[in-house]
């Protein structure tokens with residue numbers, strides 16, 4: 217059986233169940249790279265172009281690891297847009313070319329273009345191209361894709377119940393993970409999924425907060441209509457899909473009486489983060505903390521900042537200080 221490698225980075229956290237189910241239906245064996253570790257990061261930093269943001273550098277490391285796993289194909293889709301009139305960060309558009317230029321002797325790269333901004337026609341063509349690469353007829357490809365969509369929707373339903381995306385993938389695969397218990401302190405945590413749910417990149421921010429007795433709210437746990445409604449209150453529409461969801465989620469969390477404070481996890485070198493983080497910081501009235509991470513970030517500093525933020529929120533709650541600014 218032929219093997220297809222899927223790197224455990226970037227849109228893995230959003231779409232792994234879809235693509236795993238798709239390739240499995242067609243009889244391929246899906247091989248993932250390991251969860252991010254120091255070697256993957258070091259290799260990625262060495263192989264990637266200097267200007268790349270941290271998650272892109274890490275992705276190079278994942279692809280490099282897969283190269284040594286004897287796979288026949290590596291799945292590196294060119295993500296342009298996943299919904300009408302909105303786009304994914306431009307770094308995703310050139311990713312397959314950047315990776316090919318940076319890592320030599322790769323197995324065959326499946327670089328289908330995902331661009332749903334212009335309707336379904338182009339996407340059907342790309343699926344047909346994928347069929348040619350895999351030597352499978354179009355009818356089978358369509359069947360596999362419909363099956364994969366069903367699996368994907370069931371994974372999304374799991375994520376909504378209160379899990380992180382990486383936990384939801386595990387639950388979707390049959391692992392038993394109990395939902396975190398409710399605790400008195402509630403914090404909304406935002407960030408691109410590929411940095412937030414990657415324990416190495418985010419230094420397990422979510423697990424650390426839970427360990428400090430915090431109930432963590434994520435974008436995935438909020439109603440989609442509510443997020444979109446809040447995002448639409450901005451004077452100009454944010455055309456980055458993930459950026460818009462983050463702003464909408466932050467504004468929704470800001471109004472939610474259940475949430476005491478908001479943390480935004482940004483990545484060093486990320487253009488959209490520098491803008492979206494700033495917009496959120498200016499708009500929200502609740503206590504807000506911006507954490508910027510890169511390969512040099514120390515874990516001790518992150519723990520100190522999380523503890524200080526939680527202590528401050530707990531103190532405010534106890535004294536019922538409300539959300540007056542710290543200066544008055």
Ligand code: SF4
Nearest residue numbers: 269305307486487488
């Ligand atoms: S949105 Fe930011 S973190 Fe994500 S790929 Fe683009 S530059 Fe990198």
